[in-house]
Amino acid sequence: MTTSPEDLSSYPFPLRSDRYRISANVEPAGVARATEAGAWGATILHVPGDHAGYEDVVRARAAILDREPARFVAAPHSRAACWDALLYLTARLAAEQPATCSLERDGDRYRFRNSRLGVDQEFVFGDGSTLPEHPLRFASRQLTEDVVVLGVRDDRLWLDAGAVATASVWSIGFDAGMSFRELHGPVPGNEPGGVFERAEQFLLRMAPGEAFRRLNWGLQPDDRLDLSLDAAPSWAPAHRPLRVADPGREIHLRTEVQHLVRLPLTGSVLFLIGIRLLALDRIERVPAWRDRLASVLETLPTEVSDYKGLGPIAALTLAHLRR
Numbered sequence: 001m002t003t004s005p006e007d008l009s010s011y012p013f014p015l016r017s018d019r020y021r022i023s024a025n026v027e028p029a030g031v032a033r034a035t036e037a038g039a040w041g042a043t044i045l046h047v048p049g050d051h052a053g054y055e056d057v058v059r060a061r062a063a064i065l066d067r068e069p070a071r072f073v074a075a076p077h078s079r080a081a082c083w084d085a086l087l088y089l090t091a092r093l094a095a096e097q098p099a100t101c102s103l104e105r106d107g108d109r110y111r112f113r114n115s116r117l118g119v120d121q122e123f124v125f126g127d128g129s130t131l132p133e134h135p136l137r138f139a140s141r142q143l144t145e146d147v148v149v150l151g152v153r154d155d156r157l158w159l160d161a162g163a164v165a166t167a168s169v170w171s172i173g174f175d176a177g178m179s180f181r182e183l184h185g186p187v188p189g190n191e192p193g194g195v196f197e198r199a200e201q202f203l204l205r206m207a208p209g210e211a212f213r214r215l216n217w218g219l220q221p222d223d224r225l226d227l228s229l230d231a232a233p234s235w236a237p238a239h240r241p242l243r244v245a246d247p248g249r250e251i252h253l254r255t256e257v258q259h260l261v262r263l264p265l266t267g268s269v270l271f272l273i274g275i276r277l278l279a280l281d282r283i284e285r286v287p288a289w290r291d292r293l294a295s296v297l298e299t300l301p302t303e304v305s306d307y308k309g310l311g312p313i314a315a316l317t318l319a320h321l322r323r
Contacts, residue, residue, distance in 0.1 A: 006049070008286060009038030011278050014215040014255045018295035022304055024199045029211035029259050036288040043096040044211060044259050045089070046144050046274045054116060057144040060225070064165040065137065068230060070173040071165055072137055074149075078160035081149050081268035083126055085161075086135040088263055088270065093142060101142075114142055136161055145259075148172070148271040150180065150203075157200055157269060159183060166275050167228035168218065168256060169309070174229065203269050206262035216256040219313045223252055225275050242312045247320040248281035251313065253293070280320060294321040 013035050027033075032042040048054045065071050074082055090112045094103040104111045111122045119142065123130040131138050140147045140163035151160035157180035164172040175183055180203075184196040206212070220227065221244045224235050244250050259272040284290045297310075297318045305314060 007278065008282060010040050011035070011037065012040045012215060012255050012257050012276055013037070013278075013286075013289050014217040014253075015289075015292045015296050018292055019299050020296045020304070021301070022195065022307075024195055024202065025214045026199070026202065026212045026260070027214070029213040029261075037286045041213065041257075044213075044261075044272070045092055045096055046257065046276075047093075047097050048144070054144060057225070058117065058141065061144070061146075061165040062141050064226060065140065065163055070171075071228075071230065072134070072140075072163045073172055073176040074134055074136055074161040075151075075177070078149055078151055078268075080126075081151060081263060081266045082134065082136040082161055084263040084265040084268065085147065085149055085270050086139040087125065087265070088261065089139045089143065089147075117142065137163055139163075143272075145257075145272040145274040148273070149263075150269040150271055152204065152267055152269070155204065156180060157203060160268070162271075164228070164273075166225040166273075167230075168216075168254065168275070169227055169229060171229040203260060203262075206260070206269070208262050208264040208267060211259060211261040213257065213259045216258060218254045218308050219310055219317055220252050220254050220277075221250055221313060223277050223279070225277070227254075239309075242316065244313075244316060247316055248284070249279055251280045251317055251320070252277045253280070253283060280317065284321070290321055294318055297321075 012033075029044050030042065032039045048057075087110075090101075090103045090110070093101040093114065094112075100115045102113045108125045109122065110125060111120070113120050121131070121138070128135070136147060136149065146162070146164040146166055148162035148164065149160050150157040152158075159175055159178050162172045162176070180200045181196065221238060221242055222235070227235055255276045255278070257274040257276060259270075259274075261270040261272070263270050283293060297314045300310070300314070305311065
């Protein structure tokens with residue numbers, strides 16, 4: 001049993017070795033992974049146990065989606081996949097949070113309850129008039145994760161729909177309609193036969209209902225969740241040029257917990273992106289994490305550092321960790 005505080009004991013620290021190279025790093029979802037501070041990953045959806053954490057993140061996401069309609073996209077041909085996603089996500093919440101969420105079925109009629117958010121909604125599967133909004137938007141209001149639906153056509157994946165409030169330097173409105181290869185165009189390793197071509201083929205071979213996860217990471221000089229291109233005017237000035245007075249408190253490790261689910265009814269791929277932040281002074285409480293992050297930054301290839309936009313913040317972080 002861990003004695004670490006909750007933010008450390010459940011944190012998905014993304015670095016498993018002293019060196020980092022871009023890879024698919026895919027593993028089965030819903031399986032707890034032990035760390036030096038505790039464990040994480042026993043559930044697919046992240047619902048913090050403390051009262052404020054879940055509600056605050058969900059409401060902040062909903063406020064962004066309501067204020068900026070371009071953060072939600074749904075191609076007309078994605079309708080069936082979005083209903084599939086709604087049913088999967090509400091059922092997953094009911095299975096993983098049985099004390100606060102439930103999903104009851106009577107034929108095509110369902111009733112979903114989420115007591116932590118005060119939600120009690122009946123709907124008929126496939127009938128948009130029985131929901132207050134688009135099914136994917138409704139589902140996204142229950143989650144701390146961003147939601148993307150990748151449709152399958154011509155043995156390729158395409159970004160067909162999404163509700164994205166906390167993107168990491170990308171925009172759902174700009175990327176909508178792109179292929180999987182186009183979405184990863186700037187990433188090192190996206191050449192023909194590279195890691196992302198193999199990753200797409202892996203996703204296309206997933207069985208209905210199968211779920212996997214992977215981690216991505218970066219560094220940022222604040223604790224903002226929303227680093228989308230849509231919000232760049234509000235966050236970019238603090239990032240470029242970098243202005244940090246107290247690295248331990250201000251610089252945060254940004255971990256993306258990405259889940260990939262083959263939806264059972266349509267075969268589309270559901271892509272969930274959860275953002276978890278941890279300040280350097282919290283990381284330093286776990287010596288193995290402190291040393292591993294420092295080693296990774298010391299040995300990170302230039303092309304990976306450039307792609308992640310680490311440059312000055314990596315140097316500042318390393319100096320702080322090695323001080």
